[in-house]
Amino acid sequence: MELSSEQPKRHTLAILVDNQPGVLARVSALISGRGYNIDSLSVAETLAADLSLITLVTTGTPRIVSQIVKQLRKLINVVKVTDLAEVNYVERQMVMVRVRASDPAQRAEITRLAEIFRAKIIDVSLKTFTLEITGGEEKIRAALTLLADFGLEEQVLTGLTAISRLRNGTNKKN
Amino acid sequence: MTTISGAEILIECWKKEGVEVIFGYPGAATIDIHHHLTTSSLKFVLCRHEQAAVHAAEGYARATGRPGVVLVTSGPGATNTVTGLAGANMDSVPVVVFSGQVSRLLIGNDAFQEVDIVGVTRCVTKHNYLVISTAELAQTVKEAFYVATTGRPGAVLVDLPKDVLSGQAEFSYPQKVFLRAYQPHLTPHRNQVAAVAKLFEQAERPVIYAGGGVIASGAGEELLTLAELLEIPVTLTLMGLGGFPGNHPLFLGMLGMHGLYRANMAVQKADLILAVGARFDDRVTGLLTQFAKEANIIHIDVDTTSIHKNLKVDVPLVADARLALSAILEKLGPTPTYPAATRAKWRQQIEEWDKACPLTYDRADSDGLMKPQFVIEALYRATNGKAVVVTDVGQHQMWAAQFYRYDRPRQFITSGGLGVMGFGLPASIGALIARPQTTVVNITGDGSIMMNIQELATVAQENLPVKVAILNNGTLGMVRQWQDLFYGQRYAATTLGPSPDFTLLAKAFGLKGYVAKTEAEAEAVIALALADPGPSVMDFKVSPRENVFPMVPAGRAIDEMILRPLELP
Numbered sequence: 001m002e003l004s005s006e007q008p009k010r011h012t013l014a015i016l017v018d019n020q021p022g023v024l025a026r027v028s029a030l031i032s033g034r035g036y037n038i039d040s041l042s043v044a045e046t047l048a049a050d051l052s053l054i055t056l057v058t059t060g061t062p063r064i065v066s067q068i069v070k071q072l073r074k075l076i077n078v079v080k081v082t083d084l085a086e087v088n089y090v091e092r093q094m095v096m097v098r099v100r101a102s103d104p105a106q107r108a109e110i111t112r113l114a115e116i117f118r119a120k121i122i123d124v125s126l127k128t129f130t131l132e133i134t135g136g137e138e139k140i141r142a143a144l145t146l147l148a149d150f151g152l153e154e155q156v157l158t159g160l161t162a163i164s165r166l167r168n169g170t171n172k173k174n
Numbered sequence: 175m176t177t178i179s180g181a182e183i184l185i186e187c188w189k190k191e192g193v194e195v196i197f198g199y200p201g202a203a204t205i206d207i208h209h210h211l212t213t214s215s216l217k218f219v220l221c222r223h224e225q226a227a228v229h230a231a232e233g234y235a236r237a238t239g240r241p242g243v244v245l246v247t248s249g250p251g252a253t254n255t256v257t258g259l260a261g262a263n264m265d266s267v268p269v270v271v272f273s274g275q276v277s278r279l280l281i282g283n284d285a286f287q288e289v290d291i292v293g294v295t296r297c298v299t300k301h302n303y304l305v306i307s308t309a310e311l312a313q314t315v316k317e318a319f320y321v322a323t324t325g326r327p328g329a330v331l332v333d334l335p336k337d338v339l340s341g342q343a344e345f346s347y348p349q350k351v352f353l354r355a356y357q358p359h360l361t362p363h364r365n366q367v368a369a370v371a372k373l374f375e376q377a378e379r380p381v382i383y384a385g386g387g388v389i390a391s392g393a394g395e396e397l398l399t400l401a402e403l404l405e406i407p408v409t410l411t412l413m414g415l416g417g418f419p420g421n422h423p424l425f426l427g428m429l430g431m432h433g434l435y436r437a438n439m440a441v442q443k444a445d446l447i448l449a450v451g452a453r454f455d456d457r458v459t460g461l462l463t464q465f466a467k468e469a470n471i472i473h474i475d476v477d478t479t480s481i482h483k484n485l486k487v488d489v490p491l492v493a494d495a496r497l498a499l500s501a502i503l504e505k506l507g508p509t510p511t512y513p514a515a516t517r518a519k520w521r522q523q524i525e526e527w528d529k530a531c532p533l534t535y536d537r538a539d540s541d542g543l544m545k546p547q548f549v550i551e552a553l554y555r556a557t558n559g560k561a562v563v564v565t566d567v568g569q570h571q572m573w574a575a576q577f578y579r580y581d582r583p584r585q586f587i588t589s590g591g592l593g594v595m596g597f598g599l600p601a602s603i604g605a606l607i608a609r610p611q612t613t614v615v616n617i618t619g620d621g622s623i624m625m626n627i628q629e630l631a632t633v634a635q636e637n638l639p640v641k642v643a644i645l646n647n648g649t650l651g652m653v654r655q656w657q658d659l660f661y662g663q664r665y666a667a668t669t670l671g672p673s674p675d676f677t678l679l680a681k682a683f684g685l686k687g688y689v690a691k692t693e694a695e696a697e698a699v700i701a702l703a704l705a706d707p708g709p710s711v712m713d714f715k716v717s718p719r720e721n722v723f724p725m726v727p728a729g730r731a732i733d734e735m736i737l738r739p740l741e742l743p
Contacts, residue, residue, distance in 0.1 A: 018355065022304075026296060033297055063482075070479040076301040076321060079355040 006061040010039065012091060012162050013065075015054040015072060016080040019045060023077045027054055030071055036060055040093070042159030051079060055161045084162055091162035094134045096122070097144065100151035101129045110150060117143045128153060177342040180308040181206035184272070184339070185214050187315040190347045193243050195219060195234060195607055197227040201247020203274025203287065206339045208245075219607060219636060222628040224251050226600035228258020229589075229626070231269050233564060233604025236587045237612075239392070241268035241322050242604060248274040248336075249287030253294060255331070257594055260298035263329040264591030265413060266390055268322040270330050277337040278306065292333050300328030308341035313348055320351045325358030326477040327390055358476060362493035362501045369489050370448070370472050371505040377446035377470075378516040379523075380406045383429065383458075386413030386590065387451015387475060387495045389583045394418070396499035397450070403503070404510060405517050407524055409437040411452050412575055413590040420559075420579030426524065427533065430458040431726045432572040435531035435735060436524050438726070441466050442733040443523075450474040451495040454484040455591070464731035474498045531737050533576055535720070543717035546570060546645040549696055550577040553615055553643060556700045561613040561641075562587065562605050566598035566622030569651035572722040574617040596625025599642065603629060606638040613641065613704065620646040620673045630683040633709045641703050642711045644676055647718040655721040659736065680711035689713040 017023045024043055031038055040057040060068065065083060072081045084091070101107045110129050114121055117139065123130035133143050137160065144155065178186075184207055188196070195217045200208045211218055221227040224246045231242025242262075246255055252273040262269040276285040292304045301321045303314050314332060322330040374380065388397055394417050401408050401424050408418045409426040418425055427434035429441055441447065447469045452458070454473075459465040462485060473480070473487040474495055481490040491498055535547040550573050553561070563578055564587040565571040571588055580586045587605055589597035602616040623644050633640055654668040680687030688703060688710060690696040696714055703710040724735035 022292065022296075025293070029296055067479065067483060070481075074477070074479055076353060076356045 006063060008059050008061050009065075009085070010057060010059050011065045012084040012089070012160065013056045013058065013069065013072070014082040014084055014162060014164070015056060015078060016046070017052050017054060018077040018079065019050050019052040020077060023052070024054065026075050026077065027056070027072065030075065031056070031058060031068060034068070036064070036068070040159045042161045055159065057160055082164065084164065088165040089162050090165060091136055091160050092134055093137065093140060093160040094132065094158045095140050095144065095155055096130060096132050097147060097155040098123075098128050098130045098153040099147050100127060100153060102127045106150055110147070113143070113146055119143065175344055177344050179206065180311050180334070180339040180341050180343065181210050183308065183311050183343060183345050184315065184334070185210050185216065186345055187312055187347060188216060188243065189214075191315070191319050192240070196243045196245050197221055197230040197234070197604065198245035199224050199227055199247065199251060201251050201274060201287070203248035203251075203276065203336050204245055204334075204339075206336070218245075219603070220632065221600060221603070222631050223626065224254035225258050225596070226626045226629050226632070228255045228262065228269060228271060229594070229597050229600035230604035230607070231271075232258065232262045232265075232267050232597075233587055233601030234608045235262070235267050235269055235604070236601070237562065237584055237605040237608040239390075239584070241270055241319060244269065244271040246271065246273050247287065248276055248291075249289050251287075252291035252333070253289055256295060256298055257592070259295055259329040259331060261589050261592040261594045261597065263298055263300055265589065266327050266386060267329070268327040270318050270322050270332065272332050272334060274339075275304070275333045275335040278335045279337070281335065291331065295331045298329070299331050302331040302333070304333045305335065305338050308338050308343040311338060311343065312345060316348045316351050317353065320353070321356065325356075325360075359478070359492050360476065360494040360497055362474075362491050362498040366489060366491045367498070367501045367505050370491065370502050371510075373446055373470055373472065373489065374404055374406075374448075374502070374506065375510055375512050378513055379444045379520045380404070380446040380448070380517075381426070381440050381444040382406050382408045382448045382450065383411070383441060383452055384408060384414045384417050384450045385411040385452025388414055388417035389451075391451065391476070391495040391497075392583070393451070393496035393499050394583045396496055396503060398422075400499055400503055403506065404512055405514070405521070406448075407440055407521065409433070409441065411455070411458055411590075412588060414452065415575055416580035416583045416585040419581050421581070428575050430455075430732065431460070432576065432722050432724065433726075433732065434528075434533050434576070435724055435737065436528040438724070438732040438735060439527045440524050442468075442731070444469045446470050446472070448472045448474070449487070450499065453477075453480045456484070459484065460726045460732035460734075461730055531724070539717055539719065541717055541719055544691065544693055544696060544714065545720055546647065546714070546716040547573050547577050547720070548693055549643065549645060549714045549716065550574055550617065552693075552697050552700055553617070554578045556697070556704055557613055557615065561585075561615045562609065564588070564598050564602040564605055564614060564616045566616075566618040566625075567593045567595045568619045568622060569647075569655065569722050570617050570619045570622070570645040572652075573645070595622040598622060599626050599629045599633075599640070602640045602642075603632055603636070603638055606640055607636070614639075616640055616642045618642060618644055619651060620644055620648065620670055620676075621650045623676075624673075627679070630680065630685060630711070634684045638709055639707060640709050642709075644711065644713050645716050646673065646676070646713050647716050647720070648673065649718050651718070652722070654718075655725075658721060659725070660727065676711055676713040686710040687713065689715070691715045
């Protein structure tokens with residue numbers, strides 16, 4: 001009768017919550033309190049100002065993640081939880097990265113790469129370019145891998161955010 | 175527009191909620207509330223420690239089904255409630271704690287007696303609140319009681335800054351509360367009910383495994399009707415005791431780590447298990463992979479997160495236990511068909527298990543000392559099985575669960591999930607405040623009683639006729655039992671001695687104290703204590719060698735029980 005051991009997998013959870021102090025703490029405490037890590041997190045108001053959307057990425061077996069989802073739904077301030085693994089969705093994140101670019105050949109090459117990745121050069125110095133790249137996880141990883149050859153001075157990555165392609169998926173709270 | 179102070183609003187809210195008693199301890203942050211409380215119709219019980227106040231409120235809630243209310247001050251007053259909150263929350267008992275807080279401007283300043291109690295108690299409460307304006311106070315109180323008492327009940331904390339209490343606002347109590355994100359699912363799904371009814375009609379070896387949810391939802395009658403209608407044996411968890419009559423022929427006794435042999439065997443060999451208001455706790459299931467392997471499992475629970483948490487079940491039913499059982503009864507109708515002959519054989523098999531290994535103990539042991547089980551049996555006889563029994567945690571708790579047979583819901587009050595030593599005496603206070611006409615016996619140990627011994631002062635002040643029965647074996651018996659069985663009899667940190675002279679201690683608090691060393695003395699002392707209208711402390715010197723059996727060692731299947739004491743050197 002017991003559940004067989006299952007493989008851990010990354011899950012992106014879209015958590016709609018009351019826009020109130022302390023709610024993020026409740027959500028993150030629930031996950032960390034069970035010994036699971038939050039791989040990525042982003043929070044902002046939604047179209048309704050009294051609601052916020054938390055997009056959270058965590059890794060666990062289906063059983064663990066389903067337990068986390070149920071526990072999240074039990075929180076009084078959590079309106080809706082969607083495990084995006086169960087629906088069709090689009091996800092994006094953004095990175096800002098400062099790349100070494102001192103000689104003209106390098107600068108040309110980086111500019112070309114920026115075009116290919118539809119990145120923006122948002123700051124320029126004599127020795128560096130700063131790029132802003134938006135995309136799915138794979139695109140960001142690919143861009144960073146290529147840019148790494150020039151030497152990365154600093155990078156900052158936002159949390160991942162995601163939107164369901166369906167108007168109504170399996171997204172109900174109960 | 176007439177305005178009143180936050181402190182007065184709070185008291186008005188309590189009245190609207192039907193609160194009659196508040197347990198707690200005052201301090202600078204709550205002095206405004208106490209100032210108005212003394213002239214109100216509400217009773218305040220001054221416990222001698224905030225932890226005890228929460229246990230008392232839990233005892234009150236467990237005895238009545240109504241929420242227990244606590245008022246404590248900020249800082250240490252608030253942090254002292256943490257164990258009480260965690261215990262009540264884990265055992266699904268509605269308790270609302272109101273804590274004082276420093277003024278809003280001082281929050282976050284490391285002010286005197288300031289602590290972020292909302293942060294501290296986040297994971298030991300069902301929900302908690304910091305009230306940020308006097309105008310929002312009434313709405314928050316309404317929500318707090320609603321959340322504590324509905325769905326799977328639990329503990330809620332409301333933190334009250336001092337200037338919110340002294341500030342003024344108009345008082346209007348909301349009639350209703352709507353929380354968009356919190357709507358407990360109470361009614362069972364019709365298809366699932368039909369599936370359950372069908373399984374019941376087909377099952378040859380069914381068992382009902384019921385827990386505290388049956389008591390919380392008031393499903394005792396429905397459970398009895400269902401069991402009798404289909405002749406299904408019933409086993410109860412520690413939290414469920416009293417949910418089914420303890421002397422009923424279909425009652426198997428408690429199951430789990432210290433469950434009866436017949437109960438554990440029946441669960442292991444059943445072909446259908448109905449788990450209702452229970453959560454497959456590790457103390458119940460033992461090794462999960464070996465639990466009830468032959469059974470289809472139906473799980474009724476109001477808490478969605480309990481379903482499939484420990485065990486994947488065959489038919490989940492998210493609903494209030496009472497509503498679910500009545501729906502099943504309705505579906506079955508007055509004369510359901512079921513394989514009566516095979517069921518009779520099943521009950522016969524259970525009876526054989528019981529004959530092979532009945533619940534018993536050896537009254538005459540080599541050390542010649544009185545047995546703790548004898549004291550429980552003597553208490554059972556002397557109270558005609560009618561007392562409300564409140565326990566602490568340890569061996570005495572298991573013996574009280576095994577040897578006192580509970581007839582009715584809310585008759586047995588114990589700290590189950592969290593297992594809080596020191597729960598018993600304050601919880602007895604709460605039970606007696608709620609039910610002053612009832613005999614309340616606190617069965618405790620010489621370890622547990624010391625953890626909230628100061629409450630004897632509350633007992634004396636309120637003149638509550640609690641009968642404290644200490645099974646005094648000079649050790650922390652349950653841990654010592656593990657040392658006996660699994661740690662080569664190395665009794666590390668489990669010897670208590672010398673314990674105080676409990677008779678003298680009782681006298682110091684102005685209470686009657688008795689001591690008993692033999693069975694005859696024990697019976698005499700119990701008779702004296704019960705005949706006396708006031709409180710008393712009974713010190714029973716019992717054998718330190720006695721252990722609780724059956725016992726399922728941790729990590730083993732529940733049919734792998736140790737049935738008899740080892741021969742110790």
